[in-house]
Structures are given as structure tokens and as C-alpha cells.
């Protein structure tokens with residue numbers, strides 16, 4: 096049976112999933128990761144029942160980059176396990192001002208996406224490398240790019256612009272917003288599990304190693320805490336979140352840092368890691384008594400609370416608050432502390448439910464429902480890929496009919 100391969104390429108690892116499809120839509124059957132790329136490459140994959148499908152190490156030179164990683168994963172799946180692919184769906188962080196929905200990749204699309212690399216210098220090149228490698232080997236295999244920015248493209252001009260001269264907006268300097276695949280999935284999941292909430296005013300907090308929040312009005316994104324790049328908004332594992340641009344001028348001019356050094360600093364040395372001086376991982380900070388750890392956690396939940404106020408203003412009120420991603424799904428401590436910060440908006444947490452791992456964690460009388468909804472960006476990519484594949488097949492059939 097033909098499957099869909101979903102690829103999510105990060106800086107030093109490549110995550111992938113294989114989906115089979117039926118009338119119900121895509122179902123994940125294999126998930127895996129190739130990490131240690133260029134250093135100690137190791138490919139691990141499990142089946143849906145968590146049994147091990149592959150655990151294989153490589154010499155550093157065998158898997159030196161993301162392109163090689165995509166080839167290694169694909170080869171393992173095809174040659175060792177007989178998986179054949181109908182299409183590949185990729186997570187691509189930036190669709191720039193051009194793409195407001197997923198797109199079937201051709202040479203023009205690929206060169207357009209390369210032009211957006213300066214908008215996401217640490218992510219976009221990584222996302223594109225596997226696409227190129229697969230295209231070289233399998234030129235006729237359909238590949239689909241799914242963007243983190245696309246879901247936010249319906250924002251109003253007031254939300255989309257920075258207060259800078261408009262020619263820069265025309266150059267692409269806009270408040271794009273990110274984590275769109277996660278928010279789109281959450282909006283679709285709310286439709287299934289809580290349709291009344293899905294149609295109301297909802298804040299979704301995607302709290303992972305990258306973190307942002309999104310205001311959803313009837314399932315559509317109206318505001319995001321992230322902007323031009325994935326640096327803005329909430330403090331994250333290693334990124335500072337919102338920061339006065341004057342700080343950057345200070346680093347460049349007074350501290351004499353190079354632009355590249357500032358870039359590395361902002362993406363890798365700030366956030367929870369920089370502030371705590373201990374770790375970028377919330378698990379470490381939660382279990383530490385060190386003052387730096389406490390301060391970092393306090394700052395994190397404080398900023399989530401502040402941003403909740405901002406997003407509630409964008410929505411003109413609030414009906415529900417949803418936690419998702421690594422921290423949002425797993426840290427009852429962060430959820431409880433954030434709930435305290437948004438009590439004034441009407442959130443009344445049920446502490447027992449918060450510990451119990453259930454979906455609704457607010458009390459029945461809470462004016463704002465508080466939920467935990469696990470995200471699934473890969474499933475969203477598989478769905479989009481399937482839709483584009485079907486429309487592509489339909490177009491080809493039409494063309495054959497009219498030829």
C-alpha cells in the first residue's frame with residue numbers, strides 16, 4: 096500500500112512519520128528520528144504499537160547532513176521494510192508573504208522558498224535540504240510543503256504590520272506568526288471534541304522548546320505572539336521572546352558583537368537557559384531550588400499571563416484557554432501557575448483534573464474553560480499532503496480527459 100512520508104527537519108535531527116490512509120484519513124504507522132547528524136548519527140523508529148522497527152548507527156560521514164539523513168531514513172523504510180510512498184509532506188517554517196496554504200513543490204516553488212531563508216535563517220535551509228535531496232532521487236514523487244506561517248495569513252492589516260515604513264512590509268517584513276500547523280490541528284480537534292468551544296474565543300498556548308500563543312476566533316487565527324521570526328513573544332527554551340530592539344543595538348554597538356554572534360545569542364543562549372543559567376528544560380527548572388531556576392519559571396508564567404491578556408484583548412474577551420505541546424501537555428505545575436495568572440479573565444482550575452491527565456481541567460462553573468489538547472503537527476501535514484495529492488490526481492485526470 097502506498098503511504099505518505101511526513102518529514103520534520105530540525106537543526107541536528109530529522110523526525111519522520113509514515114501514514115497510511117483510508118476513508119477515515121491518515122493514520123500514523125511508523126514514527127522515527129535520525130539524530131546526531133554529522134556527529135553520531137543514529138536512526139531509531141518504532142511502529143504504532145511502540146515495538147522497535149529500526150535502531151541503526153552510522154559513521155559521521157555516512158550521514159553528514161540533513162539531505163543525507165532524509166535519504167538514509169527513506170532507504171531504510173523502502174529497502175528494509177518495503178514501504179512505498181505516494182507522496183512526502185514537509186514541515187517548512189516560512190511560507191513568506193506568498194503562501195497561505197500548503198503547496199505542491201516544483202522548481203519554482205523551491206526557488207521561491209529559498210528566497211525566504213533570511214526570514215528563518217536557522218530553520219528554512221534545514222527544511223529545504225531534504226526536499227532537494229528527495230527531488231534529485233525521485234523527481235516524479237509528489238512533495239508538499241506545509242507552512243508554520245500559513246494558518247495566520249488571515250490576520251487583519253492592523254495585526255500584520257509593524258509601525259515602520261510600508262516599503263519594508265512590501266519587502267516581507269510582516270508579523271507572520273508561527274506554529275500554525277499546531278494551531279490548525281488544535282482548531283480541528285476542538286471541532287471534534289468541543290464544538291461549542293471551537294466556535295468561540297480561544298487562546299491556544301503552544302508551550303514546547305519553541306513557544307507561542309495564538310488567538311482563535313471561531314477556529315481562525317486572529318493574532319499570534321510571534322511575528323517576523325520565531326524569536327518574538329514568549330520566552331522559550333533558548334530564545335528570549337519579546338525584547339526591546341534597543342537591546343540588540345546595545346549588543347551590536349556598545350558590546351561590539353557581530354550580527355552573526357547576536358543571531359546565535361538570540362536563538363541559542365537566551366530564554367529559560369540564559370535566564371536560569373541552568374537549563375532550557377522545564378523539567379530541570381521545576382525540580383531545582385536554585386534562584387535562577389525559580390526566576391526563569393516565574394518569568395515564563397508571568398509572560399504567558401501577560402500575553403494572554405493581550406490576546407484576550409484581540410478577541411474582545413475569552414471563552415477557553417488550551418494548553419498544548421511538550422510543556423503544555425505534561426507540566427501540571429506550569430498549567431496551575433498560568434491558570435492563577437488568568438483567573439481574572441475567568442479561569443477557575445480544577446486542581447484534581449489538572450493532575451489527572453484529562454482534557455477539561457477547569458471547574459464546571461469556570462467562565463473560561465481550560466483544556467489540555469495534545470497537538471499533532473505531523474498528522475496535519477499528512478492531511479494536507481493527502482488533500483493536495485487527491486486534487487493533483489484529479490487535475491491530471493481532467494487534463495487527460497481534455498487532451
Ligand code: ADP
Pocket residue numbers: 302303304305332375376377378420421422425426
Ligand atoms: P519541540 O518544540 O522541540 O517539538 P516539545 O513540544 O516536545 O518540543 O517540548 C519540549 C519541551 O517540553 C522540553 O524542552 C521540556 O522543557 C518540556 N517537557 C517535556 N516533558 C515535560 C514534563 N514531563 N514536564 C515538564 N516539561 C516537560
